[in-house]
Amino acid sequence: MSVTMRFGPYGGRYVPETVIGALDELTEAYERYRDDPDFRSELGVLLGHYVGRPTPLYRASRLEEAWGIPGGLWFKREDLCHTGAHKINNALGQVLLAKRMGKQRIIAETGAGQHGVATATASALVGLGCRVYMGRTDMQRQRLNVIRMRMLGAEVFPVDAGSGTLKDATSEAIRDWVTNVENTHYIIGSAVGPAPYPEIVADFQSVIGVESREQMLTETGALPGTVVACVGGGSNAIGIFRGFLDDADVRLVGVEAGGEGLSGKHGASLALGSPGVLHGSYSYLLQDPDGQVAEAHSVSAGLDYPGVGPEHSHLRDLGRVTYSNATDADALSAFLECCRLEGIIPALETSHALSYVRDSAADLAGPVLICLSGRGDKDVDQAGEALGIDASA
Amino acid sequence: MPESGADRLATVFADAGRPLFVPYVMGGYPTLEASARHAAILAEHADIIELGIPFSDPLADGPTIQAAGQLALDQGTRPADVLAIAEGLKGGPPVVVMTYFNTVIAHGAAEFLGQAAAAGVAGIIIPDLPVDEAGDIRDLARAAGVALIALAAPTTDDARMQAIGEQAEGFVYLVAVTGVTGGEMTMDDRLRALVDRARRHIPVPVVVGFGVRTPDQARQIGDIADGVVIASEIIRRIGDAPDAAAADAVVAEFGAGIAGALRA
Numbered sequence: 001m002s003v004t005m006r007f008g009p010y011g012g013r014y015v016p017e018t019v020i021g022a023l024d025e026l027t028e029a030y031e032r033y034r035d036d037p038d039f040r041s042e043l044g045v046l047l048g049h050y051v052g053r054p055t056p057l058y059r060a061s062r063l064e065e066a067w068g069i070p071g072g073l074w075f076k077r078e079d080l081c082h083t084g085a086h087k088i089n090n091a092l093g094q095v096l097l098a099k100r101m102g103k104q105r106i107i108a109e110t111g112a113g114q115h116g117v118a119t120a121t122a123s124a125l126v127g128l129g130c131r132v133y134m135g136r137t138d139m140q141r142q143r144l145n146v147i148r149m150r151m152l153g154a155e156v157f158p159v160d161a162g163s164g165t166l167k168d169a170t171s172e173a174i175r176d177w178v179t180n181v182e183n184t185h186y187i188i189g190s191a192v193g194p195a196p197y198p199e200i201v202a203d204f205q206s207v208i209g210v211e212s213r214e215q216m217l218t219e220t221g222a223l224p225g226t227v228v229a230c231v232g233g234g235s236n237a238i239g240i241f242r243g244f245l246d247d248a249d250v251r252l253v254g255v256e257a258g259g260e261g262l263s264g265k266h267g268a269s270l271a272l273g274s275p276g277v278l279h280g281s282y283s284y285l286l287q288d289p290d291g292q293v294a295e296a297h298s299v300s301a302g303l304d305y306p307g308v309g310p311e312h313s314h315l316r317d318l319g320r321v322t323y324s325n326a327t328d329a330d331a332l333s334a335f336l337e338c339c340r341l342e343g344i345i346p347a348l349e350t351s352h353a354l355s356y357v358r359d360s361a362a363d364l365a366g367p368v369l370i371c372l373s374g375r376g377d378k379d380v381d382q383a384g385e386a387l388g389i390d391a392s393a
Numbered sequence: 394m395p396e397s398g399a400d401r402l403a404t405v406f407a408d409a410g411r412p413l414f415v416p417y418v419m420g421g422y423p424t425l426e427a428s429a430r431h432a433a434i435l436a437e438h439a440d441i442i443e444l445g446i447p448f449s450d451p452l453a454d455g456p457t458i459q460a461a462g463q464l465a466l467d468q469g470t471r472p473a474d475v476l477a478i479a480e481g482l483k484g485g486p487p488v489v490v491m492t493y494f495n496t497v498i499a500h501g502a503a504e505f506l507g508q509a510a511a512a513g514v515a516g517i518i519i520p521d522l523p524v525d526e527a528g529d530i531r532d533l534a535r536a537a538g539v540a541l542i543a544l545a546a547p548t549t550d551d552a553r554m555q556a557i558g559e560q561a562e563g564f565v566y567l568v569a570v571t572g573v574t575g576g577e578m579t580m581d582d583r584l585r586a587l588v589d590r591a592r593r594h595i596p597v598p599v600v601v602g603f604g605v606r607t608p609d610q611a612r613q614i615g616d617i618a619d620g621v622v623i624a625s626e627i628i629r630r631i632g633d634a635p636d637a638a639a640a641d642a643v644v645a646e647f648g649a650g651i652a653g654a655l656r657a
C-alpha cells in the first residue's frame with residue numbers, strides 16, 4: 001500500500017529541492033516499517049508501558065449535567081499520556097523511524113511546547129541529539145515546557161522572526177532541515193507539512209480514534225453522536241476522527257482558535273482562510289490577497305497557527321467534518337469550569353473543544369466524545385494571570 | 394509572436410561566450426525606489442537580473458534575504474510593484490523573478506504569469522516548487538512565454554537530475570550548498586563533481602548560486618558552470634552602506650568587480 005500524498009486537491013510537497021530526497025527516503029521507510037512486526041511491536045510496547053496506552057475513556061458527569069449534554073459527555077484522556085498530551089504518540093513513532101533510517105539528529109518545532117517535550121522525551125529515550133525550534137513569544141507563555149525540554153537534554157532554539165510563534169518556529173525548523181538533511185530527521189508535530197508527513201502523523205495519532213471507538217462501544221454499547229476535537233495543525237483531531245470517518249452517523253466537529261473573535265485576530269484558517277501553500281502543503285490558510293501569510297492569534301500557543309493540515313481541508317470541502325471555533329475568552333471560561341467541576345486542568349488548546357461543546361450543547365447529538373488532547377500544567381501561569389488566580393497569600 | 398523568455402535567455406547564453414553574471418535584487422529593499430535603482434545599476438554589468446518578490450515565509454532563504462524581504466513587506470511592497478521594476482528594465486538584460494509558490498497562485502497562476510510576461514519577465518524561479526509538483530504551472534508559464542527555471546541541489550540524485558533536465562527551460566539553477574541562502578560555498582571536489590553531474594544530465598545551461606560572495610569564488614564557479622548567481626552578499630553590502638548614495642556606489646563597484654572577474 002502506498003502512502004497518501006494528497007487529500008483531494010490538498011497536500012503535496014512544496015519544499016525546496018534539497019529535501020525532496022529525504023521526503024522520498026521517509027516515504028520509503030514508512031512504507032517499509034508501517035506494518036513491520038518488529039516496528040509495530042517496539043512501538044506497541046512503548047505505547048503500552050511508557051506512554052500509558054490505552055488512555056482511559058472517562059465520563060465527565062458533572063460537566064455533562066452542568067452543560068446539559070444529551071446522552072452523556074465522554075473524555076478521551078490523552079492528557080494522561082506520558083508528557084501530558086497526545087503529541088507523544090507521534091513523536092515516538094517518528095523517532096523509531098528515524099533510528100531505522102540511521103539518522104543521528106532530531107529536530108522539531110513547537111508551539112505549546114508539548115510536541116517539543118514529547119520529541120525531547122523520545123530523543124532522550126533512544127539516545128539521539130535533539131534541537132527544538134520555538135518562537136520567542138511561545139517560550140515566554142509556555143516556559144514550563146521550555147524548562148522540561150532543557151531538562152530532557154534538548155536544545156531549545158528561540159525564533160524571533162514574525163510574531164515569534166508556531167509558524168515562525170516551523171519555518172526555522174524547515175530551514176534547519178534543508179541545511180542538515182543528510183543526518184537529521186525532522187519530526188513535525190502536527191498533521192501538516194509536505195507529504196508524507198500529514199499521513200504519517202495522522203496514522204500515528206489514529207490510535208486515539210481506534211481506541212476510543214472501541215471504548216465507546218464497550219462502555220455505552222453504541223457509537224457517539226458527536227466527536228469534538230480542537231484543531232491547531234489538526235493532529236489530535238485527525239487522530240480521533242480517523243476512528244469514525246466511516247461511521248456516517250457520527251458527527252465530527254473540529255474547533256479552531258477564534259482568538260479575539262473572527263472580526264479580530266484569530267487562528268480560524270478553515271473558517272476564514274483560503275487555499276494556499278505554507279510549510280510545504282496546499283491547504284486552507286490565513287493570507288492576504290497577495291498570498292502573504294497572516295499572523296494568527298490565540299491564547300493557546302498550540303492553536304496559534306495560520307495554516308491547517310491538508311486532510312482537514314479536504315474533509316471540510318467534503319462536508320464530512322464541521323469546523324467551528326471558540327474565542328480566547330470562551331476557552332478560558334470552559335477551562336475553569338473543567339477544573340472546578342471535574343478536577344481536571346485541561347490544556348488551553350483542549351479548552352476550545354470544551355467551549356464548543358458547552359456553547360452548542362442544545363444542538364448536539366449525543367453521546368458527545370471530546371478528545372481531551374492535553375493537560376494544562378503548562379498553562380497555569382498564563383491562565384492564572386488571565387483568570388486572576390495566583391500564588392500570593 | 395514575441396520571442397519567448399526561454400529564447401531570450403538562450404540567446405544571452407549563446408552570445409556571451411563566457412560565464413554569465415546573475416545578480417539578485419530584492420524588490421522593495423531597502424526601499425522600492427532604491428531597489429529599482431540598484432537593479433538598473435547592476436543591469437550595466439549583469440547578463441541576467443534576478444529580481445526577488447518578497448514573501449512572508451521564505452523557506453529557502455537564510456537570515457539576510459529573510460530580513461530584506463520582511464523589510465520590503467513591512468514597507469508595503471506588493472508583487473505588482475516589483476513587476477513594475479522589471480518593466481523599467483526592458484531593453485536591458487533579461488529579468489527572471491524569484492518568488493515563492495503562494496505568491497504565484499494567490500491571484501491565480503495564469504494571471505500572475507501573464508502580468509509577469511507583460512512586464513517583460515523572461516523567467517521565473519520558484520524555490521518551493523520542485524519539478525514533480527510543477528506540471529500545471531509549467532504549462533501556464535510556457536503559454537505565457539515565461540521560462541520556468543528549475544532548481545537542482547547537491548541532494549538531487551541522478552534520476553531527478555535527469556527529470557529536471559528533461560523539463561528544463563532557460564537554465565537550471567544549481568544550488569551549490571546543502572542549505573539555505575546566505576552561507577558560504579567552498580570550491581572543492583564535491584562541488585566540482587556536483588556541477589559535472591548536473592551538466593551531464595541537464596541539456597540547458599547550468600547556473601550556480603547560494604553562498605557565492607567574492608570575485609574569486611565567482612571566477613571559480615565560472616570555470617566550471619555557465620553562470621553564477623550572487624544574492625545575499627549584495628544585500629549584505631547594501632545593508633552595511635551608510636546611506637543611499639553609498640549603497641548605489643557599493644552596488645556599482647561590486648557589480649563591476651564580479652563582471653570583471655567573469656570576463657577575465
Ligand SMILES: Cc1ncc(COP(=O)(O)O)c(C=O)c1O
Pocket residue numbers: 085086111112113114115189190191230231232233234235236237301302303347349350373374375
Ligand atoms: C494539548 C494540545 N492539544 C492540541 C494541540 C494542537 O495541535 P493539533 O491540532 O496538532 O492537535 C496542541 C499543540 O501544541 C496541544 O499541546
